[in-house]
Amino acid sequence: MTVRQALEEGVRLLDEFRTPVARLTAEVLLCHALGRERSYLYSHPEAELATAAGDDYHRFLVERAHGKPTQYITGHQEFYGRRFLVSPAVLIPRPETEHVIETALRLAPAPEAFIDVGCGSGAIAVTFQLECPSARAFGADISAPALELAATNAARLGAGVHFLQADLLEPVATASLDLVLSNPPYVPENDRQVLQREVRDYEPDVALYGGPTGVEIYQRLIEGAARVLKPSAWLIMEIGYQAEHRVRPMLSRWRNVTTIADLAGIPRVLAAQNQPAGPPP
Ligand SMILES: C[S@@+](CC[C@H](N)C(=O)[O-])C[C@H]1O[C@@H](n2cnc3c(N)ncnc32)[C@H](O)[C@@H]1O
Known part of the structure; x- marks a missing residue:
């Protein structure tokens, strides 16, 4: 599966579960699975996902679709311009x-x-x-x-x-x-x-x-x-x-x-x- 296809599949799944801001969320989760910045998604739309990254991405999508906040999946949140680690604690x-x-x-x-x-x-x-x-x-x-x-x-x-x-x-x-x-x-x-x-x-x-x-x-x-x-x-x-x-x-x-x-x-x-x-x- 390519980056472009992965994004499309992600948006479809999140929309199906009525998850807000589906495209942005799919992008953030795909970046997290790939360990890449967002610009990569648009500069390399035809790049193939490695199996492990694809599996991680799918798991993240399912977690988010079931309600888990994106920040607990990616493990961080910006505050006052700095990146803080977060967990369910x-x-x-x-x-x-x-x-x-x-x-x-x-x-x-x-x-x-x-x-x-x-x-x-x-x-x-x-x-x-x-x-x-x-x-x-x-x-x-x-x-x-x-x-x-x-x-x-x-x-x-x-x-x-x-x-x-x-x-x-x-x-x-x-x-x-x-x-x-x-x-x-x-x-x-x-x-x-x-x-x-x-x-x-x-x-x-x-x-x-x-x-x-x-x-x-x-x-x-x-x-x-x-x-x-x-x-x-x-x-x-x-x-x-x-x-x-x-x-x-x-x-x-x-x-x-x-x-x-x-x-x-x-x-x-x-x-x-x-x-x-x-x-x-
Ligand atoms: C609304 S959160 C705020 C967390 C952080 N300051 C922020 O703004 O993102 C409230 C925090 O108060 C802590 N808390 C709750 N009851 C407390 C208490 N009696 N004494 C000290 N901390 C308490 C919770 O564990 C939680 O971390």
Whole structure:
């Protein structure tokens, strides 16, 4: 079978299973099977596939057609211009989460020490450390396999991040940090059945569900951040769809509470500054 025929067969199979963006997906999976860049597909349409590559490609197509996300098949995802390894132990980093990085670079561009709570693949912790190389960086997660992958990503990308297994901010010393970043699990448990099957059946529950309504985890995160942040230091969190009106009131004792919308206009990030030093007014 040639490259051109393989692509046509792939698009047909993915279309049959109503897989979105069938052509692009077939191209990505064929490149992964061949170990080639996308340009190869168009410069060598008549090249014959070796049997092993053809078998791999077919297996990848079937996995994707049955719902497995492309990134769990190829094993990587771009985030903020860098390639992160991903596995079913971690959430696939989303483009919206780049707003957490952008907001942090704007509000707290030179922290001495920061933590990413619920670091998963390490997308936020590694990226922010590389953007602010003088910062002491920490990444915390409750999941040991996620921490293992985050450490691998940090090593591959040359980021100096200390990873720790923790329930939110529990082991972190009081008033020790200049910045807390987090994209916590925020899907309401009651929404499980309405999630896309790619998410529900493949991404880890611990990375998705934030309690019955999805916002329970923010209460603990905000209390923990108020304790570990230095006076006037920033907490920057990603929030779920339609969660702003439930999370923002939890920040009533914080200053300069700011909502940042994503490119679709959806409130996506909440930033807030801890109380200043000295007794409260
Ligand atoms: C939505 S994912 C975010 C992953 C990554 N930061 C990103 O943005 O792609 C949430 C992460 O929080 C972790 N997590 C869930 N509950 C936690 C807890 N109580 N303490 C620490 N981490 C937790 C999960 O294991 C998961 O890696």
